Protein backbone atom coordinates (compact mmCIF):
# COMPACT_ATOMS: atom_id res chain seq x y z
CA UNK A 705 0.00 0.00 0.00
CA UNK A 706 1.42 3.41 -0.93
CA UNK A 707 2.27 5.72 1.95
CA UNK A 708 2.10 9.28 0.73
CA UNK A 709 3.39 12.17 2.79
CA UNK A 710 3.83 15.83 2.00
CA UNK A 711 7.22 17.52 1.60
CA UNK A 712 5.57 20.94 1.28
CA UNK A 713 7.62 23.63 2.99
CA UNK A 714 10.83 21.61 3.13
CA UNK A 715 12.14 23.40 0.03
CA UNK A 716 11.94 26.78 1.79
CA UNK A 717 15.44 26.35 3.17
CA UNK A 718 18.35 23.95 2.95
CA UNK A 719 18.51 21.33 5.73
CA UNK A 720 14.91 21.82 6.79
CA UNK A 721 13.61 18.51 8.05
CA UNK A 722 10.50 16.76 9.23
CA UNK A 723 10.07 13.41 10.93
CA UNK A 724 7.32 11.02 9.86
CA UNK A 725 6.14 8.14 12.03
CA UNK A 726 3.85 5.67 10.38
CA UNK A 727 2.75 2.19 9.53
CA UNK A 728 2.22 0.61 6.18
CA UNK A 729 0.56 -2.60 5.10
CA UNK A 730 2.67 -4.90 2.97
CA UNK A 731 1.69 -7.93 0.90
CA UNK A 732 3.50 -11.24 1.07
CA UNK A 733 6.98 -11.30 -0.43
CA UNK A 734 8.15 -14.36 -2.39
CA UNK A 735 11.92 -14.73 -2.67
CA UNK A 736 12.66 -17.73 -4.85
CA UNK A 737 9.83 -19.78 -3.34
CA UNK A 738 10.37 -18.70 0.28
CA UNK A 739 7.21 -16.75 1.15
CA UNK A 740 7.36 -14.10 3.86
CA UNK A 741 4.05 -12.95 5.30
CA UNK A 742 3.92 -9.66 7.18
CA UNK A 743 2.09 -10.01 10.45
CA UNK A 744 0.70 -6.57 11.00
CA UNK A 745 1.95 -3.40 9.38
CA UNK A 746 5.58 -2.37 8.96
CA UNK A 747 6.19 0.46 11.43
CA UNK A 748 8.72 3.12 10.61
CA UNK A 749 10.20 6.46 11.51
CA UNK A 750 11.95 8.48 8.84
CA UNK A 751 13.32 11.98 8.79
CA UNK A 752 12.87 13.90 5.55
CA UNK A 753 15.58 16.47 4.95
CA UNK A 754 16.07 19.03 2.20
CA UNK A 755 19.52 18.11 0.90
CA UNK A 756 19.58 20.74 -1.83
CA UNK A 757 19.42 18.41 -4.82
CA UNK A 758 16.39 16.66 -3.36
CA UNK A 759 14.74 15.26 -0.25
CA UNK A 760 16.60 12.58 1.66
CA UNK A 761 14.58 10.11 3.74
CA UNK A 762 16.51 8.33 6.46
CA UNK A 763 15.30 6.27 9.35
CA UNK A 764 14.41 2.79 10.45
CA UNK A 765 11.60 0.28 10.13
CA UNK A 766 10.47 -2.80 12.03
CA UNK A 767 8.41 -5.64 10.61
CA UNK A 768 7.05 -8.86 12.09
CA UNK A 769 7.34 -11.64 9.56
CA UNK A 770 6.07 -15.21 9.43
CA UNK A 771 7.72 -17.64 7.01
CA UNK A 772 8.30 -21.40 6.87
CA UNK A 773 11.42 -22.49 8.74
CA UNK A 774 13.95 -23.48 6.09
CA UNK A 775 14.82 -26.69 7.99
CA UNK A 776 11.55 -28.03 9.43
CA UNK A 777 8.91 -25.96 7.57
CA UNK A 778 7.09 -24.96 10.76
CA UNK A 779 6.19 -21.28 11.13
CA UNK A 780 9.22 -19.14 11.87
CA UNK A 781 8.38 -15.78 13.44
CA UNK A 782 10.96 -13.09 12.92
CA UNK A 783 11.30 -9.43 13.73
CA UNK A 784 13.16 -7.63 10.98
CA UNK A 785 14.85 -4.27 11.56
CA UNK A 786 15.92 -2.21 8.57
CA UNK A 787 17.67 1.08 7.95
CA UNK A 788 15.68 3.20 5.53
CA UNK A 789 17.31 5.28 2.85
CA UNK A 790 15.34 7.07 0.15
CA UNK A 791 15.90 10.00 -2.17
CA UNK A 792 13.29 12.15 -3.90
CA UNK A 793 13.70 14.85 -6.51
CA UNK A 794 11.39 17.39 -8.14
CA UNK A 795 10.43 16.50 -11.71
CA UNK A 796 13.07 17.87 -14.08
CA UNK A 797 15.79 17.82 -11.42
CA UNK A 798 16.84 14.21 -11.88
CA UNK A 799 19.04 14.98 -14.91
CA UNK A 800 21.81 16.54 -12.76
CA UNK A 801 22.17 13.48 -10.52
CA UNK A 802 25.04 11.02 -10.75
CA UNK A 803 23.87 7.95 -12.64
CA UNK A 804 24.17 5.60 -9.67
CA UNK A 805 21.95 7.80 -7.50
CA UNK A 806 18.52 6.21 -7.40
CA UNK A 807 15.76 8.73 -6.99
CA UNK A 808 12.01 8.84 -7.04
CA UNK A 809 10.01 11.76 -8.26
CA UNK A 810 8.15 14.17 -6.02
CA UNK A 811 4.55 14.45 -7.21
CA UNK A 812 2.88 17.62 -8.48
CA UNK A 813 1.14 18.09 -5.13
CA UNK A 814 4.58 17.96 -3.40
CA UNK A 815 3.99 14.56 -1.87
CA UNK A 816 6.20 11.49 -1.97
CA UNK A 817 5.44 7.80 -1.56
CA UNK A 818 7.59 6.27 1.17
CA UNK A 819 6.47 2.71 0.51
CA UNK A 820 8.93 1.65 -2.24
CA UNK A 821 12.02 2.66 -0.24
CA UNK A 822 10.76 1.17 3.02
CA UNK A 823 9.64 -2.09 1.44
CA UNK A 824 12.88 -2.49 -0.53
CA UNK A 825 15.02 -1.87 2.56
CA UNK A 826 12.96 -4.31 4.66
CA UNK A 827 13.06 -7.03 1.98
CA UNK A 828 16.87 -6.78 1.85
CA UNK A 829 16.93 -7.68 5.55
CA UNK A 830 14.77 -10.81 5.19
CA UNK A 831 16.96 -13.80 6.09
CA UNK A 832 17.73 -16.05 3.13
CA UNK A 833 17.39 -19.29 5.14
CA UNK A 834 15.12 -18.43 8.09
CA UNK A 835 15.05 -20.74 11.12
CA UNK A 836 12.20 -20.99 13.61
CA UNK A 837 14.93 -21.48 16.21
CA UNK A 838 18.72 -21.37 15.88
CA UNK A 839 18.85 -24.93 17.19
CA UNK A 840 16.22 -26.33 14.79
CA UNK A 841 17.14 -29.96 14.08
CA UNK A 842 15.19 -30.04 10.81
CA UNK A 843 13.45 -32.87 9.05
CA UNK A 844 15.22 -36.21 8.68
CA UNK A 845 16.15 -36.58 4.97
CA UNK A 846 15.79 -40.36 5.31
CA UNK A 847 12.46 -40.95 7.10
CA UNK A 848 10.92 -37.49 7.01
CA UNK A 849 10.43 -37.21 10.78
CA UNK A 850 10.52 -33.76 12.35
CA UNK A 851 13.59 -34.25 14.52
CA UNK A 852 12.48 -31.40 16.80
CA UNK A 853 9.51 -33.58 17.87
CA UNK A 854 10.81 -37.15 17.60
CA UNK A 855 14.42 -38.22 17.36
CA UNK A 856 14.82 -40.92 14.74
CA UNK A 857 17.48 -43.59 14.48
CA UNK A 858 18.27 -43.14 10.82
CA UNK A 859 21.89 -43.03 9.81
CA UNK A 860 22.48 -39.63 8.28
CA UNK A 861 24.21 -39.59 4.92
CA UNK A 862 27.61 -37.98 5.61
CA UNK A 863 27.76 -36.34 2.19
CA UNK A 864 24.85 -34.12 3.30
CA UNK A 865 27.21 -32.04 5.37
CA UNK A 866 28.91 -29.27 3.41
CA UNK A 867 31.73 -29.48 5.96
CA UNK A 868 32.61 -33.04 4.98
CA UNK A 869 33.76 -31.81 1.59
CA UNK A 870 35.66 -28.94 3.19
CA UNK A 871 37.45 -31.28 5.52
CA UNK A 872 38.62 -33.43 2.62
CA UNK A 873 40.00 -30.34 0.92
CA UNK A 874 41.86 -29.28 4.02
CA UNK A 875 43.47 -32.68 4.47
CA UNK A 876 44.56 -32.64 0.86
CA UNK A 877 46.12 -29.17 1.23
CA UNK A 878 48.01 -30.26 4.31
CA UNK A 879 49.32 -33.37 2.58
CA UNK A 880 50.65 -31.27 -0.28
CA UNK A 881 52.27 -28.63 1.91
Ligand SMILES: [Zn+2]
Nearest residue numbers: 773776836840
Ligand atom coordinates in the same frame (compact mmCIF):
# COMPACT_ATOMS: atom_id res chain seq x y z
ZN1 LIG B 1 12.58 -25.27 12.25
Ligand SMILES: [Zn+2]
Nearest residue numbers: 844847856858
Ligand atom coordinates in the same frame (compact mmCIF):
# COMPACT_ATOMS: atom_id res chain seq x y z
ZN1 LIG C 1 14.92 -40.49 10.23
